[in-house]
Amino acid sequence: EVKLVEYGGGLVQPGASLRLSCEASGFTFSDFYMEWIRQAPGKGLEWIASSRNKANDYSTVYSASVKDRFTISRDTYKRILYLQMNTLKPEDTAIYYCVSERRHWGQGVMVTVSS
């Protein structure tokens, strides 16, 4: 059974940094594309970052809204996907979902950016 468990969210001030983690199990982590997708309160879904699989050298892609501020990475030994978020803005407030191959979704973790 594929399982994705996110953690690391919380309340931070504008300009702060935060790192989200997603523990993956039930599948071959290195074989799968992994994504972070977020959902602002009461809003729709917004893709923000992808980490391609090992066959594609774990290359990364970012949305324009987070490029140069967020970094997606993975520790294949620990089977953890990360999202390092820097220079956070109030508009980054959202539930952040870890997603594998655009198929399996974690339960999400809330990030609130507010002073």
Place this chain on the structure above:
Amino acid sequence: DVVMTQTPVSLSVSLGGQVSISCRSSQSLVHNNGNTYLSWYLQKPGQSPQLLIYKVSNRFSGISDRFSGSGSGTDFTLKISRVEPDDLGVYYCGQGTQYPLTFGSGTKLEIK
């Protein structure tokens, strides 16, 4: 960026009825490899989205055959037959053909 336009924004259906949701993309979703990466998701109240349909018409593991997807190019449809109480929530279409990945704005299904 590929813009995904979903209609209607909301709809109400009686139990046992049938509904259709439309999703149109601003560009063809046919990938260079010949696949069309159009998916449908359901987000039930208070839950994460779940995949229903991938590559236009393929039901994901464990998904009832009451859900069916169709379409090609830029026009796609999700049909739900014999609607059950557990079907309520917000339905999203999403494209994975090109980055940035994009989603429709959602269709809220309510049960009469």
